[in-house]
Amino acid sequence: MEPVQPLTPRVLCSVLSVKSHSCEVTLDSGRALLSWKEVRPRRGRERSRAGACLAQAFQRVRGLTGTLTHRLPSAGHIVPVSEIVSVGEADVDEKYYGMQWKHMCKPHAFTVHYVQRMKKHRWRCKAVTFWCSDEQLYCHWLQALNDLLEQLACRPKRLLVYINPYGGKKKGRQIYEKKVAPLFCLASITADVIVTEYANHARDNIYEVNLDKYDGIVCVGGDGMFSEVLHGLIGRIQKDSDVDHNNPKIPLSRCYMRIGIIPAGSTDCVCFATVGINDPVTSALHIILGDSQPLDVSAVHNKKTLLKYTVSLLGYGFYGDVLKGSEKNRWLGPARYDFSGFKTFLSHRYYEGTVSFQPAKWAVGSPRDNVCCTAGCYICRQSSKQLEEQQRAETYGLQHNEQEENWTTVKGKFMSINIVVMSCACPRSPKGLSPAAHLADGTADLILVRKCSRLNFLRHLIRHTKSNSDQFDFPFVDVYRIKTFQFTPKHSEEDDSESTDLGNIGKKNFAQICTDHPTCGCSQLNSVWNCDGETLEQTAIEMRVHCQLIRLFARGIEDSHKEDDEMPSRV
Numbered sequence: 001m002e003p004v005q006p007l008t009p010r011v012l013c014s015v016l017s018v019k020s021h022s023c024e025v026t027l028d029s030g031r032a033l034l035s036w037k038e039v040r041p042r043r044g045r046e047r048s049r050a051g052a053c054l055a056q057a058f059q060r061v062r063g064l065t066g067t068l069t070h071r072l073p074s075a076g077h078i079v080p081v082s083e084i085v086s087v088g089e090a091d092v093d094e095k096y097y098g099m100q101w102k103h104m105c106k107p108h109a110f111t112v113h114y115v116q117r118m119k120k121h122r123w124r125c126k127a128v129t130f131w132c133s134d135e136q137l138y139c140h141w142l143q144a145l146n147d148l149l150e151q152l153a154c155r156p157k158r159l160l161v162y163i164n165p166y167g168g169k170k171k172g173r174q175i176y177e178k179k180v181a182p183l184f185c186l187a188s189i190t191a192d193v194i195v196t197e198y199a200n201h202a203r204d205n206i207y208e209v210n211l212d213k214y215d216g217i218v219c220v221g222g223d224g225m226f227s228e229v230l231h232g233l234i235g236r237i238q239k240d241s242d243v244d245h246n247n248p249k250i251p252l253s254r255c256y257m258r259i260g261i262i263p264a265g266s267t268d269c270v271c272f273a274t275v276g277i278n279d280p281v282t283s284a285l286h287i288i289l290g291d292s293q294p295l296d297v298s299a300v301h302n303k304k305t306l307l308k309y310t311v312s313l314l315g316y317g318f319y320g321d322v323l324k325g326s327e328k329n330r331w332l333g334p335a336r337y338d339f340s341g342f343k344t345f346l347s348h349r350y351y352e353g354t355v356s357f358q359p360a361k362w363a364v365g366s367p368r369d370n371v372c373c374t375a376g377c378y379i380c381r382q383s384s385k386q387l388e389e390q391q392r393a394e395t396y397g398l399q400h401n402e403q404e405e406n407w408t409t410v411k412g413k414f415m416s417i418n419i420v421v422m423s424c425a426c427p428r429s430p431k432g433l434s435p436a437a438h439l440a441d442g443t444a445d446l447i448l449v450r451k452c453s454r455l456n457f458l459r460h461l462i463r464h465t466k467s468n469s470d471q472f473d474f475p476f477v478d479v480y481r482i483k484t485f486q487f488t489p490k491h492s493e494e495d496d497s498e499s500t501d502l503g504n505i506g507k508k509n510f511a512q513i514c515t516d517h518p519t520c521g522c523s524q525l526n527s528v529w530n531c532d533g534e535t536l537e538q539t540a541i542e543m544r545v546h547c548q549l550i551r552l553f554a555r556g557i558e559d560s561h562k563e564d565d566e567m568p569s570r571v
């Protein structure tokens, strides 16, 4: 028996068996595609021989390679090699396949595990087993597939994993062990796992560990856990490259080591907004395939001190108060945000202060253009390119340095001030706080919600949950695409003559008695900043976006054309 049917040197084509069907299986190395389709749907007499031996089937098709295209193919499958998780020898279950294989001396089988897209950006790992009677042919297929997988250099082989056992519903450890570790094992990824013992354990550990040993860092937890890893990695890279991150104007060194997020938190906004769903298996598969998504990061400073980095929400007023209220009820798990959200809504507070910002002039998009960030986003590519050109021109003195120019100032009473680097889509708000914000365009969207009635604020909030309504379409809401931002609460402005002198404001914020809100009885003049789910001590802050500072094991949100229950890769 001639084992291989090479159509061209780069195409391997054989008839192999899948379950009880004879399939034409093709591996096109040039296009990096694996496909299979049933050779001929059985009819009449043939159907009665449903369990016919593969040797005969193989014999029938051998020599007919040239005429295979004339056969009527039933629906087939196409899987890009880049979406194959692993290929391996399969156990030959003689009991199950007894009928089919009884005439053969020794059947051979290999299994291909691959990604299948389900609805709503969910991915699953599917398996298909190909059978044949010829050992040489079997070896050839295994070798050819594994050779192609070896060439995928972007795939991680060794990962450092941090698990927060207390995030979200406290299921981080279980999620990793049951859903993620088996997939990593299947993909031959080795992982060093650290279950954190205290807050900031992961952040501090990243400063000490030998990062050269790893192809990426994975965090199992929510946005807070991701933020820990983010701070550890950015901090470590700046330290190693001698960059003073306390200087708000200094360009930061980019981090090329990718971070993977296995969602096990309460909001899981970073995961949701970069993958399209908060599903541990989907995220594990993105890590295995070696996806890479650059992400903007904002640095938040008070005077000459770095306070925090943020990638999702930097929110003052409503979201600051929700967070502050929720901390007392951590025991409620994810429900703490709903409870605190309801209470905060009822309290209906507004806060006074001055917002200043520089618009992102180079940006290709705008916050109300309805162009959402998708995998391989054109807006991100164009905007980051233009930003680089602008920065280069500034460096060589060809263009005026814009750092101190073009500031816009808005003074007023605000229900909420939100700065988002990404859309902030999450299960509570599937389109997010700013649906057209971009992951890697070097900008943030600033949303100002000025003092309004309770009813109007509710209408604004509710629009976050609906896909076809515009939460910015209110006279009391303004949205801008920006690169830098400053906030000075009214209280500090009165005390300090210079609006950018941030002073000792934090200490005084909560010592005041609220005179503006006699009905609500609140005892605070200032809100707090919610920085990716953590409160900041200072109220007067400045912020700058750093374009594509980090990379995630993600690819952005893929365009989904189909809303079927299952979206198999059928031709």
Ligand SMILES: Nc1ncnc2c1ncn2[C@@H]1O[C@H](COP(=O)(O)OP(=O)(O)OP(=O)(O)O)[C@@H](O)[C@H]1O
Pocket (backbone or CB within 6 Å): 163, 164, 165, 166, 167, 168, 169, 195, 196, 197, 198, 199, 200, 201, 220, 221, 222, 223, 224, 225, 226, 228, 264, 265, 266, 267, 268, 269, 334, 533
């Ligand atoms: N072992 C630990 N003990 C206590 N706190 C921890 C531990 N490990 C991590 N943390 C802290 O727990 C905080 C919350 O964790 P995480 O983000 O995983 O869950 P969450 O707050 O429920 O979810 P989300 O951030 O998505 O709302 C993080 O800020 C992290 O620093």
Ligand SMILES: CCCCCCCCCCCCC/C=C/[C@@H](O)[C@H](CO)NC(=O)CCCCC
Pocket (backbone or CB within 6 Å): 222, 223, 224, 266, 267, 268, 269, 312, 313, 319, 322, 323, 337, 338, 341, 424, 426, 428, 429, 432, 433, 461, 462, 464, 465, 530, 531, 532, 533, 534
């Ligand atoms: C009457 C119905 C009104 C419903 C309004 C829903 C609007 C929801 C928008 C949610 C935006 C989340 C932004 C992400 C913030 C995260 O960095 C942070 C840490 O995980 N989470 C929160 O602060 C938790 C924030 C939780 C807010 C409720």
Ligand SMILES: [Ca+2]
Pocket (backbone or CB within 6 Å): 296, 421, 422, 437, 438, 439, 440, 441, 442, 443, 444
């Ligand atoms: Ca952005």
